[in-house]
Amino acid sequence: MKVENLTKTYGGRRVLSIDNFNFEKGVIYAVLGANGSGKSTLAKLLCSLERADEMSKITDIGKVLYMPQKSYCFQMSVMKNILLGGRDEKRAKMLIERLGLTRLSASAAASLSGGESARMALARTLMSKCDMLILDEPTAAMDISSTSVSEEIIKEYARENGCCVLLITHSVKQALRVADEVIFLYEGEIAEWGEAKSVLNDPKDGRTRRFLEFYGA
Amino acid sequence: MVLSGDSQLFQIIGVTLRMSLTSSLAALLIGVPPGILVSMYNFKGKNALIVLNRTLMGLPPVVCGLLCYMLFSGNGPLGYMKLLFTVKAMIIAQVILITPQIIGNTESYMRLICDDIRATALGLSLPKGKILLLALNESKYQIISTYLFGFSRGIAEVGAVSMVGGAIAFKTNVMTTAIMNYTNRGDFTMGVALGMILLAMSLILNCSVYLIQGKVNK
Incomplete structure (x- = not known):
């Protein structure tokens, strides 16, 4: 999966500009960067939710699944919401159980708390297979134990x-726990990328270093 | 009037309900899908389409009536259909009047939730037809309100229906045109009585819709 000259401009302001990048199969990339650095824009372009500027090239992307920051809870039960992602009820039940949603599976999705909604949205996204899985801050609303379980499930999904x-x-610690590689975005450009531990423990780029000094690796 | 079984009154009520219920339902079926599509997808000319629709939302009923009259009159392009001064012509005129309101209402509401629905549904690789069905399901409460709005506009409308219907007794006379006729003749008592019946009909429908909305919400 390759992107070449990938740019996005909103009202004359270029918010993303990536010259060249190859995404390898079987690799978990953590995308880090401050607010407005282009993380979500990159995700939306890769899953065709938004159109990149002309001359941008995205090739061999295959089937992409994407969990947005604000995942929508459809007006139906938790189980039905999850089955929107795929018809395999056995898998749905397994994900529901592991994500601690068993007692809520028949409840209306609208009645869930923020953390429960995020767990439901993650289960829904992981219902079917894909070539590229994009998760936009999937655990931002979750507590520590749910975050830990979710990270395990994400790693298993990538492996299987x-x-x-x-x-x-936004969590440097999560990037270290989950990712094989880290892409650090700064004002729409890749400031640094490479093996997660190497980039996060020994950043070469000044912008990455400043970010890590603030957030703490 | 109601208790005495006045045949003309019941005929007027019948025509009024047939016209308003049919025209608002037709406008709903025509207007909701484009309202959802316009709010969910970006395409060239989208803003122009929204502005055009908003302009049509302010279409004066008499202008709509005039256009339909010219369309259906003997010398008009659709004169061969012999629809002028029939309930069908009144329904068509009302559909033209109400549809832009339905599109506008649907678009305004869906605009608030469509970005999240679209991102979530496309993120799950759902087909476009399924996304449209989900969006319809998400807006069912609003659709009922929109229908009620269309019905209210239809039942209270007088300009267009009097022009294309002609307010012919026992044929195309509806509550509003009958009130106008009685008032013109100086029979204010009948006018007020019909006005009260019109309000009562609207009240009954609103109460029914309120109960339905409550069930939908559950």
Whole structure:
């Protein structure tokens, strides 16, 4: 999966500009960066939710699944919401159980709390197979134990399907726990990327270093 | 009037309900899908379409009546259909009047939730037809309100229906045109009585819809 000259401009302001990047199958990438650095824009372009500027090239992307920051809870039960992602009821029940939603599976999705909604949205996204999985801050609303379980499930999903995972997060610690590689975005450009531990423990770029000094690795 | 079984009154009520219920339902079926599509998808000319629709939302009923009259009159392009001074012509005129309101209402509401629905549904790789069905399901409460709005506009409308219907007794006379006729003749008592019946009909429908909305919400 390859992107070449990937740019996005909103009202004359370029918010993303990536010259060249290859996403490898079976690799979990954590995308880090401050607010407005282009993380969500990158996700939306890769899953065709938004159109990139002309001359941008995205090739061999395959089937993309995407969990947005604000996942919508449809007006139906938790189970029915999850089955929107795929018809395999056995898998749905397994995900429901592991994510601690068993007693809520027949409840209306609208009645869930923020953390429960995020768990439901994650289960819904992981219902079917894909070539690229993009998760935009999937655990931002979750407590510590739910975050831990979710991270395990994400890693298992990537291992079982051999797909590429793009995990957008603000948590440096989460990036270290989950990701194989880290992409650090700064004002729409890739400031630094490479093996997660190497980038996060020994950043080469000044912008990455300043970000990590603030957030703490 | 109601208790005495006045045949003309019941005929007027019948025509009024047939016209308003049919025209608002037709406008709903025509107007909701484009309202959802316009709010969910970006395409060239979208803003122009929204502005055009908003302009049509302010279409004066008499202008709509005039256009329909010219369309259906003997020399008009659709004169061969012989629809002028029939309930069908009144329904068509009302559909033209109400549809832009339905599109506008649907678009305004869906605009608030469509980004999240679209991102979530496309993120799950759902087909476009399924996304449209989900969006319809999400807006069912609003659709009922929109229908009620269309019905209220239809039942209270007088300009267009009097022009294309002609307010012919026992044929195309509806509550509003009958009130106008009685008032013109100086029979204010009948006018007020019909006005009260019109309000009562609207009240009954509103109460029914309120109960339905409560069930939908559950």
